[in-house]
Amino acid sequence: MAKKGQLNNNIRTLRFMNEEMTQQQLADQVDVTRQTIAAIEKGKYSPTLELAFRIAHVFECPLDEVFSYQFEN
Amino acid sequence: MFYQEKKSIVNIISTLLISGIYFWYVFQSHPEKGLNTDELLNFWARTLLWLIPVTIVAKIVIHILFGIFNTVASNEPMKSDERDKLIELKSNRNAQMIFGLGFILAMLAIANGMSVNVMFITIISGGVVAEIYENISQLYFYKRGI
Numbered sequence: 001m002a003k004k005g006q007l008n009n010n011i012r013t014l015r016f017m018n019e020e021m022t023q024q025q026l027a028d029q030v031d032v033t034r035q036t037i038a039a040i041e042k043g044k045y046s047p048t049l050e051l052a053f054r055i056a057h058v059f060e061c062p063l064d065e066v067f068s069y070q071f072e073n
Numbered sequence: 074m075f076y077q078e079k080k081s082i083v084n085i086i087s088t089l090l091i092s093g094i095y096f097w098y099v100f101q102s103h104p105e106k107g108l109n110t111d112e113l114l115n116f117w118a119r120t121l122l123w124l125i126p127v128t129i130v131a132k133i134v135i136h137i138l139f140g141i142f143n144t145v146a147s148n149e150p151m152k153s154d155e156r157d158k159l160i161e162l163k164s165n166r167n168a169q170m171i172f173g174l175g176f177i178l179a180m181l182a183i184a185n186g187m188s189v190n191v192m193f194i195t196i197i198s199g200g201v202v203a204e205i206y207e208n209i210s211q212l213y214f215y216k217r218g219i
Binding site: 031032033035036039042043044045047048051 | 075077150152153154155156157215217218219
């Protein structure tokens with residue numbers, strides 16, 4: 001059976017480093033609602049692979065710099 | 074509170090209002106007491122067939138009014154994305170389970186010799202409860218995450 005874990009992300013930090021981009025600006029660029037970006041940042045929603053790649057593309061960095069997966073012990 | 078949450082609340086209120094007003098009107102004007110089984114089936118078939126267009130028209134009107142009011146009041150875009158669709162699917166699955174349970178209860182009522190009225194009231198109640206549960210599930214998933 002596969003181990004369970006948690007999806008973490010650095011979106012908040014990356015937004016800050018990209019001229020303090022707002023959640024709404026990021027949402028507009030990846031074509032989702034601001035609430036979805038807020039839910040991803042809080043870890044309440046795991047995005048699809050496509051959305052994850054679109055977010056990484058906005059920050060011009062590889063996917064594993066935006067998202068990481070931590071397995072439970 | 075944002076657009077999707079407000080929409081779920083409007084859906085709960087409109088479901089209660091539409092079904093409440095419609096069945097109050099039907100039972101006020103056409104009391105089904107003293108009818109034989111064939112007449113009862115005819116009555117319920119007509120009642121349910123009329124309920125479909127009444128519900129569709131009423132919901133369209135309510136949602137147009139809600140859309141206009143929401144745009145004027147908050148200027149919030151009426152947009153849905155992959156998270157909204159996933160929440161809708163999960164909530165719909167919950168609603169189908171409730172409706173299925175209502176249907177089984179209705180069949181049990183008939184199997185135990187209860188009247189056709191009990192069967193139809195159980196199925197309709199199951200439908201109304203399922204729709205309300207669907208919207209409550211949506212609110213829950215928006216608040217707690219998926």
